Amino acid sequence: MAEKKLQASVNIKNKKARFEFNIIDTYVCGIVLKGTEIKSIRLNKASITEGYCGFEKDELFLRNAHIAEYEKASFKTHEPTRPRKLLLNRNELDKIHKQVKVKGITIVPLRMFINDKGLAKLEIGIAEGKKLHDKRQDLKEKDAKREMDRAMKR
Template identity: 45%
Template sequence: MSRPKPEAFDKKKVVAENRRARFDYAIEDRFEAGIALTGTEVKSLRFGEGSITEAYAEVKGDEVWLVNSNVPEFSHGNRFNHEPRRPRKLLLHEREINKLHGAVAREGMTLVPLSVYFNGRGRAKVELALAKGRKAHDKREHIKEREWKRDAARIMRERG
């Protein structure tokens, strides 16, 4: 019997976060994926460098790839340095890959990376979201709802 997955992922050190994705997309489901990196990429990420603001993930055959993420070259890497914007393979279970492939193909959803972090065991992970793009009116509705929740919380605090 498989072990139940925890709701929140074990994020010890967050390297990069895509905060804009939570506004631009309605997030349906989240997955934790390992990421295949070379040595200098890991060192660069440990120094807190890296960006996923323009990144996305795509399913090619039986594999999931993180495209357009930026991990800058390591300063002491000399000839063993990596290419900063190369596609990186994401490590997921076959069942998860099949679920992602079906959602992207049938329902028109998008795979968006939300954050890159190191877990408690020191492994580099990517929080991947299965999301649907928001239209302009949906974004406005989202802003109204967020502001109303903020105002309601303020009123409750004032009244005790």
């Protein structure tokens, strides 16, 4: 029973991604992990903020995402920032590969979570970088919304 609650609470987000990029499309994919990596993820000891995704041959990899070493492991543990293979259907991989070939399009990790079956999943987004004026506009909209909410509570 406690295991189900622990799995449901794992929700590691990349907060900078939606501020830095316009998300065009999203996909949910599996991750190839080692035993100590999944244990660290279940303890929320992971960060995907600096991570990015890229193709190597015909396979998609998550790079530069940090999954902390499991504290209770023996001498045999994993490397925190090793490349991790992402699991998608061939049709989805081909579709993503075509989109990424366009200049200015990249693949960013948005959210890492554990599904109902206990498997680690990664939500990735096909993204286009925002310009400085777009970021300023987002901040203005966010401030205006905050002011409206404050006025409604009064």
